[in-house]
Amino acid sequence: MKLTVTDVRKSFGATEVLRGASLTVGEGDLAAVLGPSGCGKTTLLRIVAGFERPDAGSVRIGGREVAGLPPEKRGVGIVPQEGALFPHLSVARNVGFGLPRGSARRAGRIEECLELVGLAGYGDRMPHEISGGQQQRVALARALAPRPGVVLLDEPFNALDRSLRVSVRDEVRAALKRAGATAVLVTHDQEEALSMADAVAVMREGGIVQEGTPVSIYEDPRDLGVATFVGEAVVLSAVLSASRGRDTVSCELGDLVPRRQTAPAANGSNRSNGSSGTAGVNGAGDANGGTGSVALRPEQFVLRAPGEGAGGLVERVEFFGHDAAVTVTLESGIVIRARTRGDVPHRPGDRVGVTVEGPVLFFAG
Numbered sequence: 001m002k003l004t005v006t007d008v009r010k011s012f013g014a015t016e017v018l019r020g021a022s023l024t025v026g027e028g029d030l031a032a033v034l035g036p037s038g039c040g041k042t043t044l045l046r047i048v049a050g051f052e053r054p055d056a057g058s059v060r061i062g063g064r065e066v067a068g069l070p071p072e073k074r075g076v077g078i079v080p081q082e083g084a085l086f087p088h089l090s091v092a093r094n095v096g097f098g099l100p101r102g103s104a105r106r107a108g109r110i111e112e113c114l115e116l117v118g119l120a121g122y123g124d125r126m127p128h129e130i131s132g133g134q135q136q137r138v139a140l141a142r143a144l145a146p147r148p149g150v151v152l153l154d155e156p157f158n159a160l161d162r163s164l165r166v167s168v169r170d171e172v173r174a175a176l177k178r179a180g181a182t183a184v185l186v187t188h189d190q191e192e193a194l195s196m197a198d199a200v201a202v203m204r205e206g207g208i209v210q211e212g213t214p215v216s217i218y219e220d221p222r223d224l225g226v227a228t229f230v231g232e233a234v235v236l237s238a239v240l241s242a243s244r245g246r247d248t249v250s251c252e253l254g255d256l257v258p259r260r261q262t263a264p265a266a267n268g269s270n271r272s273n274g275s276s277g278t279a280g281v282n283g284a285g286d287a288n289g290g291t292g293s294v295a296l297r298p299e300q301f302v303l304r305a306p307g308e309g310a311g312g313l314v315e316r317v318e319f320f321g322h323d324a325a326v327t328v329t330l331e332s333g334i335v336i337r338a339r340t341r342g343d344v345p346h347r348p349g350d351r352v353g354v355t356v357e358g359p360v361l362f363f364a365g
């Protein structure tokens, strides 16, 4: 079911934790609420679940206002941080916990949900007899069993080690999609949000500051704060200027092309993507001739021979197999981290030239 949270406010004593947070999750979508620790993510989730009462605002599930309803009347399933399975109950009894006792469909629904999460046949095991990732999938099966309108996942992969996390994420996403569930995942991990979710809502200081697809949030962040939180970026001072129908952002790595264009191009067409506010600049602000900041992504840096582009010294090469990260200190002292192919020819101590490819994010101010 569709979930709509509108202008929700919540204070604990004198601390205002939610300052008018709004969020919409389409039916069958998986939305990630992404924000730093303490920004109010869990409080928002607890308000949707009914464990906290908002001071103001509305929460609608499938069009029905649920703000006054207790948790058990909301049709919400919850996957807590560490699975929190009942250790003395078998996997099947954990999954069936929220189902009416004695119903003829109970056993069938338990098996169905175990199948959804890829654990058919595991019903008789005890929680300690399965892995941490499997325990999380059982927790998801338990949340899905009563067919909730919305499933809430609160940092569900925190307890898993990194290598396991990636595969469990895929499995959880696949199970949610198979179940056709509308789901909200709370996380502070941008990679998790970008790789798993259909939509990402970036949260900051008690409010959702930007909602969109993972690609749009990464490529078109509304301000420098979102740009640097959602993905790595090197931020440099820059000046935006327009000449001959084309905007240019000048910084110590040269004259670059901003992602948004203010001026009509030479052939008369306007290259602005028109998505919001003043073109030439990401987010609000005045573009013309302005100073501001440019945010450069690691994959935009190209390492070349010394003499081409800005000069720098390779400090470190991190090899990941499929790609590599090369840390370079530029002559100005700025440190950049470039994502390159895995077969990187550079070694610490090498001199290189650095250029930037592709349109860049520019923020006035």
Ligand SMILES: Nc1ncnc2c1ncn2[C@@H]1O[C@H](COP(=O)(O)OP(=O)(O)OP(=O)(O)O)[C@@H](O)[C@H]1O
Pocket: 012, 015, 017, 035, 036, 037, 038, 039, 040, 041, 042, 043, 044, 188
């Ligand atoms: N019951 C409470 N009483 C008082 N303060 C609270 C309560 N619950 C949360 N807070 C405060 O509200 C703020 C937001 O907490 P919340 O847990 O919602 O943030 P979060 O973004 O989920 O953080 P994390 O990622 O660390 O879990 C924090 O400063 C926290 O201390």
